[in-house]
Amino acid sequence: MSDSTIALSVIFGIVAVSSAVAFYAGARYKMDLEQWSVAGRGFGVLLVWLLMAGEIYTTFAFLGASGWAYSRGAPALYILAYLALAYVVSFFILPYIWEVGRRFGMQTQSDFFEKRYGSKYLAAFVSLVGVAFIVPYLQLQLTGLGIIMEVASYGGIKRAVAMLIAFALVAAFVFASGLRAAAWISVIKDLLMLFAVVFVGIALPYHYFGGIGKMFAALVAAKPTHLVLPGSTKVMGESWYISTVLLTSFGFYMWPHLFAASFSAKSSDTLRRNAVFMPLYTITLPFILFVGFTAILVLPNLTNGDLSLLAMVQKTFPAWFLGIIGAAGALTAMVPAAVLMLAAATLFAKNVWRLIFAPTMTDDQVARLAKSLVVVITALALYFAIYSSTTLVALLLTGYAGVTQFFPGVVFGLFWKRVTMPGVFAGLVVGIATVAFLMLGGRDPFLGLNAGFVSLCLNFVVTVAVSLLTPAQASAFDEPVRVAP
Amino acid sequence: MRYPSVRAMLLALLPFIAMCFSVPLWDTVYPLVLGLPFSLFWLTAWILLTPLCMWGAYYLERAAAEKEGRRP
Numbered sequence: 001m002s003d004s005t006i007a008l009s010v011i012f013g014i015v016a017v018s019s020a021v022a023f024y025a026g027a028r029y030k031m032d033l034e035q036w037s038v039a040g041r042g043f044g045v046l047l048v049w050l051l052m053a054g055e056i057y058t059t060f061a062f063l064g065a066s067g068w069a070y071s072r073g074a075p076a077l078y079i080l081a082y083l084a085l086a087y088v089v090s091f092f093i094l095p096y097i098w099e100v101g102r103r104f105g106m107q108t109q110s111d112f113f114e115k116r117y118g119s120k121y122l123a124a125f126v127s128l129v130g131v132a133f134i135v136p137y138l139q140l141q142l143t144g145l146g147i148i149m150e151v152a153s154y155g156g157i158k159r160a161v162a163m164l165i166a167f168a169l170v171a172a173f174v175f176a177s178g179l180r181a182a183a184w185i186s187v188i189k190d191l192l193m194l195f196a197v198v199f200v201g202i203a204l205p206y207h208y209f210g211g212i213g214k215m216f217a218a219l220v221a222a223k224p225t226h227l228v229l230p231g232s233t234k235v236m237g238e239s240w241y242i243s244t245v246l247l248t249s250f251g252f253y254m255w256p257h258l259f260a261a262s263f264s265a266k267s268s269d270t271l272r273r274n275a276v277f278m279p280l281y282t283i284t285l286p287f288i289l290f291v292g293f294t295a296i297l298v299l300p301n302l303t304n305g306d307l308s309l310l311a312m313v314q315k316t317f318p319a320w321f322l323g324i325i326g327a328a329g330a331l332t333a334m335v336p337a338a339v340l341m342l343a344a345a346t347l348f349a350k351n352v353w354r355l356i357f358a359p360t361m362t363d364d365q366v367a368r369l370a371k372s373l374v375v376v377i378t379a380l381a382l383y384f385a386i387y388s389s390t391t392l393v394a395l396l397l398t399g400y401a402g403v404t405q406f407f408p409g410v411v412f413g414l415f416w417k418r419v420t421m422p423g424v425f426a427g428l429v430v431g432i433a434t435v436a437f438l439m440l441g442g443r444d445p446f447l448g449l450n451a452g453f454v455s456l457c458l459n460f461v462v463t464v465a466v467s468l469l470t471p472a473q474a475s476a477f478d479e480p481v482r483v484a485p
Numbered sequence: 486m487r488y489p490s491v492r493a494m495l496l497a498l499l500p501f502i503a504m505c506f507s508v509p510l511w512d513t514v515y516p517l518v519l520g521l522p523f524s525l526f527w528l529t530a531w532i533l534l535t536p537l538c539m540w541g542a543y544y545l546e547r548a549a550a551e552k553e554g555r556r557p
Binding site: 080081088096211212224228238242277279282415 | 487488489493494497500501504505506508509512513514517519520521522524525528529531532533535536538539540542543546
């Protein structure tokens with residue numbers, strides 16, 4: 001057997017077995033809208049935690065982080081800071097979101113905006129923006145899958161074809177089983193990823209340099225500026241670092257699927273305790289960076305940094321091992337892709353289409369619409385994935401620039417009485433318009449700052465100013481809790 | 486409207502200062518610590534220290550909640 005056959009067989013074997021386990025887990029349930037999209041809200045704490053914690057182990061961390069360590073250097077360090085800080089932010093907002101969520105029976109982020117600000121147009125706009133910025137995140141996962149197949153086939157399968165296959169796999173997976181399968185498969189995915197990352201993060205520097213410390217000593221001698229901001233870029237300096245860490249740590253739980261996941265926790269105290277310990281889950285990320293740094297000296301001429309982890313494994317280990325690492329990578333792309341597709345499709349069908357255009361739709365009709373939307377949204381992401389050449393991390397930052405614009409509306413909604421619907425609406429529109437203007441116009445970073453952060457600041461200013469200029473509104477959140485007799 | 490306790494927020498500010506705002510102070514390769522560039526060592530150390538800060542914040546929140554006479 002050729003190397004590519006071995007590697008690809010191992011990948012498909014592991015993915016197939018994991019999917020079978022997941023399908024089995026989902027097969028006992030009737031797939032109505034609730035089951036398919038939120039697994040009937042019946043997840044225990046452990047499954048919720050795995051889904052939420054597993055969120056950081058996506059293709060972004062696996063291939064993207066090592067890719068930026070390779071191509072950018074020090075700017076990749078922002079990834080270590082923002083995840084730990086995202087949990088710190090979550091400590092102060094998720095318990096409050098959970099409490100209003102339970103009081104008003106909320107299912108989605110859009111429900112939060114509708115209840116707090118009393119406008120279905122704002123709620124629909126929030127959903128629409130959420131769906132729009134899920135597309136680059138989905139594109140990231142599909143690109144990652146494409147890269148894995150390309151490397152594992154030793155170049156035999158071209159990237160675009162590989163992404164088409166990947167798209168078919170994930171869509172079939174989502175169609176057949178919904179969220180419950182995704183949760184179970186993420187158990188397998190996290191274990192495999194944990195092993196893969198720590199093993200290659202230690203083994204590769206030892207193999208080529210005799211240790212992690214020796215690898216860094218060699219790297220510092222060869223490329224002294226790579227490990228200090230702005231690394232091997234010209235524009236990602238200290239102000240870029242600070243603004244990017246702030247944007248992404250504020251934005252983490254603004255992703256529609258993560259925001260909604262907090263509703264399924266058992267209590268607000270569970271969310272607080274999770275927030276305390278979650279930073280420890282990110283301790284594997286330095287190992288991923290080690291791989292990217294090692295690759296600089298061993299494989300200096302890669303065309304794309306995102307290839308660095310897999311190319312290193314391919315160069316160093318036999319084909320079957322590349323297959324195992326490739327399978328870990330494939331699962332870290334497929335599970336988040338499935339969750340993102342589900343979230344985007346359900347959000348659009350339920351909180352945009354039914355809310356505004358077809359209030360009489362039944363849940364079954366919404367579920368059918370959502371399933372067909374899975375294909376549309378993924379095809380869109382696939383189109384972008386094939387026709388653009390952005391790095392994986394840049395794709396994620398585009399998503400963050402968009403979803404973090406929800407932050408003022410959420411935080412003021414919870415903690416500031418005087419905020420009004422027109423204020424939040426205007427702030428959000430200005431924020432998104434600024435993101436589009438700066439990022440599509442290639443003006444990121446802007447004046448040394450992350451363009452998404454600049455947009456967020458404008459968003460805050462406009463939200464506050466317009467709120468103060470418009471008449472105060474009563475908030476449903478402030479109504480006294482009616483205790484059942 | 487309820488608000489998080491101010492003392493818990495001050496404690497949570499520590500990881501933000503350490504990992505984000507103070508970057509000009511630790512964005513350097515030397516001294517190498519445990520073989521790691523200083524910046525990488527600093528951030529990894531704070532991934533381990535952040536739960537400690539938040540553990541303190543958790544108890545401050547609970548104490549504040551109990552003082553107000555509600556369940557945390």
